Amino acid sequence: MTRAALAFAAALLASGPALAQTLRSPSNKLALNFRLSPEGEPLYQLSFGQKQVLKPSRLGVLLQGQPGFDKGLTVIKVDSAQADETWAPVWGEVKQIRNRYKELLVTLQQPGTEKRQMQVRFRLFDDGLGFRYEWPQHPNLQYFVVQQERTEFNLPANHKAFWIPGDYDSNEYAYQTTRLSEVNTLPITPIQLKAAPTTVQTPLMLKSDDGLYVNIHEAALVNYPAMMLNVDTKNYALGAQLVPTATGAAAYLQAPEHTPWRTVVVSNKATEVLASKLILNLNEPTKLQDVSWIKPQKFVGVWWEMHVNKASWNYSDTGNLKLASTDWNALKPNGRHGANTANVKRYIDFAAKHGIEGVLVEGWNVGWEDWHGNWKEEVFDFVTPYPDFDVQELQRYAVGKGVKLIMHHETSGSVTNYERRQDEALRFMKDHGYDAVKTGYVGRIIPRGEHHDGQWMVNHYNRTAEHMAKRQIMVDMHESVRPTGLHRTYPNWLASEAARGNEFNAWSEGNPPEHETILPFTRLMGGPMDYTPGVFQIKLESWNPERNKGRQVHTTLAKQLALYVTMYSPLQMVADLPEAYEQRLDAFQFIKDVPVDWDDTRVLLAEPGDYLTIARKAKGKDEWYLGAITDEQARNQQVKLDFLSPNTTYEATIYADGKGADWEKNPMVYQIRKQRVTSKSNLKLQLAAGGGTAISFKPAQR
Template identity: 60%
Template structure:
């Protein structure tokens, strides 16, 4: 870490309400804080003179104690500036600048003689603020009834929103004006294994918006620790967003003990859409890594796996078709196999061979352990023990075979949302992984949480997710969590959290399909908090080719599936389709083999949420670039340049693009591949089919390679 300077300004004391201002380092953002006549803390935010957040109240309502809402005076404040550059263990860029101006406001509540600190950090790309509760005489243990933070917007913005829900983010994003949310909510709430929508105008964070005067605004939270997750309630008459915390089984929103602090509430803003995608504000509001040796055991992973065949219905997770099993009681060696179990030794070896042949790092195997027959939809506490394989899965032999090929196996822990059971077996399960050569685990939380009444995004589960990550770190295990709470930049502090799902991923292409604009929105919403294990790379768009009983279609062209490896950032990237399908398209599969998963630099070439995204990334430690472009159902012509390439150098660009007649619904597998020499002066126009896109590998080349290409 390189700290440029830290400068603490002077301390001022007030005994009356006084407006205070804070400017971002580039002076484009201005924060104003004040106290109303009845002692309510209020803030507002402008960008280049345009209103982003109009005067909005701050505070918390407590359950049994007097609330932190009014009767405040400013007891003092402190301003400071900070500027550092830090290097992530993995990421979209090699270095991240963390530069902000800070205002710490000390509030004294006259009616209770208590103290509350509101800390604001103003970056060039947005605002972060949080509540801090110092140790004090009149505040110890307290229960939050509701947080009363407001975001008063300047108008009826275009919004990209998910229905407010305490248990799932696996909805299609709705694009509409805020005034239309109420009317569209009923259709937006589609079935899910576990869901708890809370309001006809409730929405989730990250919430992406665009104002009519051209501002791009993103509201989210950072450093979600020992607190319940944030959602938003929309006042659709006044366009005010009000915080809603996820409740526990008895309706309480959080249990705190001073000294403590809330997560950061974040507002990212710019007049350029690409700035939202490159913002590192959420990461910067998290603490530095907790592990001194992180870089020695946390590595980006490119993998294949026994997964898509179960999602499509070709194979099963379960070993048998019996409907009543008891772990430790049912003798699976005496049951009749169903003949469709995917995670068998011989089949997994086929994936290991394919991974080794094509330079991959690992193979994910789901459905290897006993208990899958009757777990779904049942309120069963003791479902899996995470160490007992089915009879046809030879743990030791696969460990030996994978190691002989230089391949790791990724463990799968489906908890069935029985959180107590997972914690009961966690140490044993992680030690089992270490003993058998597994260094990464994909965990799942499908279904309603056990204990009953708890929600996926409540404080109790937030604490569990972090416990699982820190416990895994003790065993040098990386974690990819599915169905867990939204990401809030915690991968900076805990870099073994190398991926999460926490959104509607590729699996839904086999459950009826994702909208064609889906991947033009997710980088502006879900990925604001951290990388997503989206599992791209589907080459066979007709799911019926694998399972005649499934008529779903993947709403994407093949070329766009390649682009997703660049636009949908993750240090954990899966080639999700079948090896036999890739072998039919090895020319296109070459891009998946070549594309990097750890980056030195990132450039957003084009971006408009819901319409298109084009991103160029430079591979870490190499002078090679990869470009991906994805668009919505309308198609477009993408115009890009290469001015970020080194001057005076020549590169060979391999362009994987939609064919002239390509279309996500009518002709998804029509693609072309061509090579050409490019320099930093090259300009290209490339057509993107409806629901399509393109991918380009740009490799540094010597004279011999260029001559060979010209022949």
């Protein structure tokens, strides 16, 4: 990296508070303008070529009990820098990432004798903007409380928006597609708590009428609450809304400190928004010296059978139990407990037979009889198995089959309890051969009054990832804050849920067919999602006709295959029951083949809410995999195969929707065909309503 700092004299800048600074991106695609208003308010604006991305928008931070950094400010120094480097992620969508930007660092000073300072650091890339607030060491600003931000994103028009409500405790909503002027969360049933009716979550995806795609999110969320956005439905202005702590303030800080980066990804092509690595580039490199133990993988699990009412998490149907005083061996088993030794062995056998690395087991530990909805402090101890779950025997059996068991830690929202017991729980894991864990945070948070997306919980998630890295444990977090690229810093943090996953099809109205075409433009902008694809038994009544009447997954079977490519994650669940796959081993072959780690990714076709086609190159192999999905509308696509290596003939195995396929009426019909192709070939894809196509490309055998 090369940095060239240029300092401007304070006397020069003091002559005019509105003196503007302009920064252009490395290839001049974007231009940033910064100035102070006559009232000393920091203002910035952003343009893409001749198109206005953001009109003049305010910046600033309000403090509790102290003068804020929002007006009456003067510029005392401006520095500039630039960088151009390439780095290799531990795992990811591409083998190498270029980090190229120009930077502007503006030092602002409050009026008065204390001369307290705040800096605004802008980094302008060819695909967008990142900026954050920084507080250097200063004798008159040491401990301080952020009450709220004045950060604005003032849009020039009434863009189309893809949004979910600004719920402080959940992101598990179906996306709404409206104009900004139509944002209103009141008709939507809240999952837990939410802010004002016009508050939405990030990442927020926007599209202008003249074809500009704008994505607003944040990067490197550390020691700070998540940022929601208040929508001014008349003026199309977005204002930062920080998730409050239990006291009502946003963040308790000590200088030197800085906020997360606020990010704006911009392009006139939807495909380039998905290809952006801006958020990753704004995160810190990992400090881990040894990353050889971090293994991207696929896994099956004792999980879906509970969602489809074929088994239960709880061992007994007795409720109101106390963790320390209950004789679990004396409880009457309900006969439906899924995490029993024999059943787990069945999953281990299936994984070993088909080359699947891991087996997740949920419901193995005591406490599930009385775990949800009671805001209870001590539910789980994370080390005591149910009487029918033999930890030692399953460890021995899994080792013999070459399969790794994956631990499950559901906290029931009682995070103070989990933090007290985490050391013992991780020792238990390592003693019994577990090196990956899925954590869960269902329910209201303890400490009471804190939110899933507030500063206290953000610190918990990051602390947990760091703690587990020291123990060489990989983690997949569910019900956590939405990711902001921290998997670069903590590469053992393989995935999160943090959105409405595939499971909602089993016990709600389900995810509409467009859902998976929106998620890559929203939730996945910040990092991988454990979406749990791969459901083959689309109609769920077959598992339990009485309790699953009318329920189904809202895709075709072929689309479930394509999701392994379009929904990026280094941790992909093979979500259905083994018997569902045993009946369709020909289609299951794609799941067995498709990698979870990649050398290259090409976003071929994309439009948020409509369709998505992506091709990826397997790590260390000359093999490509393609996934194409659509919403409720059937589509034909022409795909050029120019991403393939030239002068090589490949055998394409095409897993497509069958004749008459339809996500609702006929979802499980599919067809598989093979043909030889080269980089000069074109393929015509026919996607059924709610359907998709999955293709593997392997060098043809002579």
